[in-house]
Amino acid sequence: MKVELFIPCFIDQIYPETAFNTIKLLQKAGCEVVYNPKQTCCGQPAYNGGFWDEAKKIGLKFLNDFAEDCFIVSPSASCTGMIKNGYDDLFTNSTVHNRCRNIQSNIYELSDFLVNVLKKDYFGAELVGTAVYHDSCSALRECKIKDEPRQLLTQVGGLEVIPMSDQETCCGFGGTFAVKFEGISAAMAEQKIQNAMAVKADYIISTDSSCLIQLQGYIDKHQLPIKTKHIADVLTSGWANI
Known part of the structure; x- marks a missing residue:
């Protein structure tokens, strides 16, 4: 199974080893992991701060950085939740409405993906x-x-x-x-x-x-x-x- 990996800012900047361990875990689960190095933030800091125009710009980049017909996995429920819920405020009835909905339905937090999509819970840890x-x-x-x-x-x-x-x-x-x-x-x-x-x-x-x-x-x-x-x-x- 092919999955795209979304690494949030906190992990990218402070806990990079967690990102590499996420890749190892998905690969051990049988996934082909694809990482787009152009990816940045999901826009959550700006969104939570009330800067919705700035959040839309960052969110639009996110929507363009990821495929809408592929599973997207992230080791962060916070960022996953932002995309699944916050993007409703930013992109409903916009020109990217359908693309947004497709990506929202395909993005998963890591543990959710392992258990509910891959149906796996043992990795020899x-x-x-x-x-x-x-x-x-x-x-x-x-x-x-x-x-x-x-x-x-x-x-x-x-x-x-x-x-x-x-x-x-x-x-x-x-x-x-x-x-x-x-x-x-x-x-x-x-x-x-x-x-x-x-x-x-x-x-x-x-x-x-x-x-x-x-x-x-x-x-x-x-x-x-x-x-x-x-x-x-x-x-x-x-x-x-x-």
Whole structure:
């Protein structure tokens, strides 16, 4: 199966290894992965900031950078949610209406694609420790993704996934929210991390690198004994010579 890969800004600039692990994972699942190096942003920062004209320009570039008759996979529920939902505001009844709808129907967040399209959940990964899964707002509320990441994580050798309090509560990032309301944002991150540490988790795992950079920043600042991991990095853990 041929898939086009969309790598969001956060991963491209801060977590490039997650991008490469996404490619490895899709290839192991039997996919031919195509990456267009001209791709940039989906337009979400401008859209969330209220700059819809600028978001339309970036979004139009996105629609032109990807095929409308091919699966598009992204290791980000946030950006996937933007395209599936935010693009309704930007391109409904426009000259690219039909192209937009086709791309919206073909783009998937990584865990959603693996479980619901490829019907695969075991990839031979091994990661010893205990973990909590953080439901990102975009994954849970925009993309309706909840069981898929957990199904994948239960197949990782040596990893025990345990529940924590306020599992579905926001981490406090929210894009510009973290900048405009720094105090509230930091308090929300603190609460999420305290809940994870209360159950003695070694890792906080999520589908979204934006949530992870928020949480890891707090962890690093306070030198706490817990780590964050993107699900793509977990599902490729323990692979040898790949």
